[in-house]
């Protein structure tokens with residue numbers, strides 16, 4: 001979704017801002033703009049891609065060493081140049097870029113219009129700009145602070161004014177802002193990936209704090225104007241993490257990074273001596289975990305599919321009941337929940353608005369909340385009572401891949417940990433630890449299926465519909481495979497429990513509609529085989545993801561992709577890999593923008 005980059009220092013700002021916006025392109029956006037301050041404001045903005053903004057800047061450069069910029073994902077008002085940020089307040093006394101949504105913008109707009117402020121766009125952001133202008137006297141940060149007290153909703157803000165050259169003021173509530181602390185220069189961004197390569201240390205602004213950046217200084221105050229003693233932390237990402245390297249797309253790079261990502265997720269957490277796993281930041285004592293009657297897993301999108309795999313893992317390995325809830329539904333329901341229920345939010349970004357709200361609602365009701373999260377310092381990571389980081393490195397491709405497999409790996413380790421406190425024996429624990437350790441190598445072997453997948457992709461690239469079918473541990477993988485295909489190739493796809501397809505989706509089966517069957521050897525192999533035969537009997541093409549050397553499936557399926565054998569509970573991690581690759585290759589063959597699929601955003605920070 002929307003992205004913010006700000007720079008104040010000694011170098012030409014526009015170049016740094018455009019470079020930062022390019023790093024944020026993956027978040028999803030539909031217009032881009034910037035303003036620099038140099039003897040006045042220099043605003044440049046364009047509907048469309050950052051490339052178009054760069055083209056405009058080539059014709060009309062924006063001078064100066066201080067500026068703010070933005071990529072906008074339209075909410076209030078269409079994706080036009082007029083609605084693109086920055087927006088000016090008053091007669092150009094301030095310029096503002098904004099992430100988030102202002103819920104009371106209509107009433108504020110009426111009040112500001114009555115005071116004589118003239119609105120030029122359809123955005124909620126312009127309200128903020130005029131509001132700050134209405135408070136502006138001799139202190140920009142204080143004008144921002146006062147304006148923020150009138151706003152309802154969410155915001156990450158960056159503000160400049162021609163009356164305060166070299167100064168950027170930022171504020172946040174419910175939308176992230178991270179400061180990059182350099183030598184004689186400071187940056188601000190909604191996402192640390194825009195800062196990589198410029199600075200070594202960052203500070204994550206906290207809710208309701210206001211920051212002021214100049215080339216030489218940075219200061220933070222809280223909502224009551226009290227100064228905050230802020231401590232920086234190292235950014236921990238390098239350029240290799242945010243560049244594509246030799247890969248054509250971030251998504252492909254991230255698919256291939258999975259063996260390393262899983263190693264990082266497990267590093268230091270598996271314990272041979274006690275045949276269990278350990279986590280540094282759960283902040284729950286053994287009694288609380290032993291006493292838990294139930295877990296609720298809440299998440300959105302791909303993370304929701306990881307949560308369903310987690311449900312199977314917890315119920316089998318830890319023998320604890322689990323409910324999986326879409327965060328967007330859970331936040332507004334009022335289900336009776338027993339006292340001994342632990343709520344676990346699963347999120348790559350740590351900023352998904354619905355997941356954050358679901359977690360806050362659970363806290364309000366007194367439940368211990370945990371998070372499985374990738375982005376360090378994100379809102380959900382900070383607000384949860386405890387949690388586990390994925391350590392998967394930045395995930396840039398909008399379609400999530402390595403975050404999914406890392407989430408499932410962490411869930412498997414958590415299930416082992418909770419299981420060992422309850423009923424799993426030491427030998428069972430030892431087996432699980434051994435199998436988990438073998439995972440990265442298993443994924444490396446699985447990636448060798450890429451060639452087979454490419455052949456299948458060429459054959460089916462032009463279909464209009466597809467079914468994905470799997471049972472038990474592989475049902476959520478069927479959902480995830482279908483989601484991947486939809487997201488990046490725009491082919492309609494449905495994931496179903498393989499046997500459930502008889503109750504409806506089988507009506508869709510014809511020779512133009514392939515069914516992707518997840519059918520490795522395992523407990524439910526024979527059952528899934530019967531479902532496969534049912535599809536074949538109706539003339540539907542079958543693409544089977546099956547264990548290496550499985551002749552029985554090979555005889556029945558039209559196309560086959562081989563994966564190595566794995567214990568049932570680890571099969572989701574192996575079986576999802578060919579589905580990620582299939583979606584990727586089909587999308588490429590169809591000429592789709594794999595890393596920036598239409599209408600989607602990497603991190604959905606609005607409801």
Ligand code: G6P
Pocket residue numbers: 300301302303346347348349350351352355398399400600601602603604
């Ligand atoms: C968006 C992304 C998905 C992601 C979902 C949840 O829809 O496009 O890839 O799975 O948000 O995001 P989270 O960061 O909470 O895992």
